[in-house]
Amino acid sequence: QVQLVESGGGVVQPGRSLSLSCAASGFTFSSYSMHWVRQAPGKGLEWVAVISYEGSNKYYAESLKGRFTISRDNSKNTLYLQVNTLRVDDTAVYYCARSEGHRSGPCDFWGQGTLVTVSS
Amino acid sequence: EIVLTQSPGTLSLSPGDRATLSCRASQSVRSNYLAWYQQKPGQAPRLLIYDASTRATGIPDRFSGSGSGTDFTLTISRLEPEDFAVYYCQQYGSLRTFGQGTKVEIE
Secondary structure: OOEEEEEOOEEEOOOOOEEEEEEEEOOOHHHEEEEEEEEOOOOOEEEEEEEOOOOOOEEEOHHHOOOEEEEEEOOOOEEEEEEOOOOHHHOEEEEEEEEEOOOOOOOOEEOOOEEEEEOO | OOOEEEEOOEEEEOOOOOEEEEEEEOOOOHHHOEEEEEEOOOOOOEEEEEOOOEEOOOOOOOEEEEEEOOEEEEEEOOOOHHHOOEEEEEEOOOOOEEOOOEEEEEO
């Protein structure tokens, strides 16, 4: 069955960096675009970034450009998100999700998320 | 960036009622690439509708989507107890953006 399992969350001090991972299984990872979406406590969903199925194209939410880097390793079926210079308002559950690789499509499967808390 | 505005913010209804949720875009959504998701507390979002009106796999037919251009609607024909949740629209015609959500609560 399709599985997306995020990891790497935890409590981090402001100004530090963090790397999140999303391990995929149960489907052909290299055929899907992959996304990061975050949700601050009690708030709505915020799309963060997408990477194309082969990894050559990456796009970010305009408001988040510069501190976030999405990447993938298709040989390891793993998606990554590097977040630099963390701020208190980066506190959120970070979800990875997939979408069709060869057309613009919705996120049809999501992981359960990993919580990142930015606090001193 | 396309801004999506959902209304109302909260919908208070009873089981068996019809729910109508609105999503309005700040500019036309390319190819009507508009999706609806359901999220329950402590859970990841679940895809309900994509391409404005196509139900995702396994979604009951009481859920339907309609609309085009800048105005889209999610209708739940008869609310079941498990339908009380938060609903988000998302456009994927120009990068991705989400609406702020509509909470469907028990009256």
